[in-house]
Amino acid sequence: MRLSYNVSSPYVRRVSLLAAWLGISDKITHITCIPYTDTAFRDKNPGGLVPSLELADGSHIHDSMTIGYYLDQHYGDGSLMRAFTSGDIPRLVLYSEIEAMQQGLVKLRQDVMRGEKRPVDWYIERYRDTSLRVCESLNGQIAALEVRDFVTASAIAALGMMEFRCPDIVWRESAPELALWLDQQESDAAIHASYPQEL
Numbered sequence: 001m002r003l004s005y006n007v008s009s010p011y012v013r014r015v016s017l018l019a020a021w022l023g024i025s026d027k028i029t030h031i032t033c034i035p036y037t038d039t040a041f042r043d044k045n046p047g048g049l050v051p052s053l054e055l056a057d058g059s060h061i062h063d064s065m066t067i068g069y070y071l072d073q074h075y076g077d078g079s080l081m082r083a084f085t086s087g088d089i090p091r092l093v094l095y096s097e098i099e100a101m102q103q104g105l106v107k108l109r110q111d112v113m114r115g116e117k118r119p120v121d122w123y124i125e126r127y128r129d130t131s132l133r134v135c136e137s138l139n140g141q142i143a144a145l146e147v148r149d150f151v152t153a154s155a156i157a158a159l160g161m162m163e164f165r166c167p168d169i170v171w172r173e174s175a176p177e178l179a180l181w182l183d184q185q186e187s188d189a190a191i192h193a194s195y196p197q198e199l
């Protein structure tokens with residue numbers, strides 16, 4: 001397995017710890033990746049974030065949590081991710097607090113980098129590009145969005161935010177199936193009623 005990583009990422013560190021606790025660190029080849037500049041990486045990973053694990057069959061698993069599930073399923077006994085698989089609510093609440101802190105710290109760091117390491121416009125372009133790349137990826141996976149679950153709710157929420165807050169992102173032309181699908185969802189009363197509004 002090949003792990004796209006860098007030494008400063010806390011999300012990568014989660015994966016390194018899990019691999020060590022499973023005793024499989026030697027099965028992972030580390031590929032240094034600076035996602036901000038590595039366009040080849042972004043071509044394989046529309047979200048453009050590390051960590052990302054490439055398997056022997058060439059498929060990619062993104063996100064520390066999803067990689068955690070994969071490693072636990074294949075090399076563990078299920079205990080590393082049991083809080084999630086068993087729906088242990090108090091432990092999940094604990095995780096959500098840790099994750100809120102982690103996301104806040106990443107935003108703080110980005111605020112330092114914004115304007116210091118690269119111009120503000122560079123970041124704006126970067127995250128607009130991420131939205132377009134993910135829309136194109138979803139465009140090829142419409143059947144997966146027909147399931148009514150947390151994943152689909154997350155997709156609807158993200159697309160709704162993009163239309164509400166970033167109407168200048170022109171995504172419908174490059175993701176026409178997704179655009180059609182989203183428009184069809186409007187007939188769902190709950191989806192319609194929950195469309196974002198100004199605070």
Ligand SMILES: N[C@@H](CCC(=O)N[C@@H](CS)C(=O)NCC(=O)O)C(=O)O
Nearest residue numbers: 009010011035049050051063064065
């Ligand atoms: N939810 C993701 C978050 C990963 C993440 O935010 N990675 C950061 C490094 S700490 C990254 O790749 N940032 C690049 C960017 O924001 O463009 C996970 O759990 O793996």
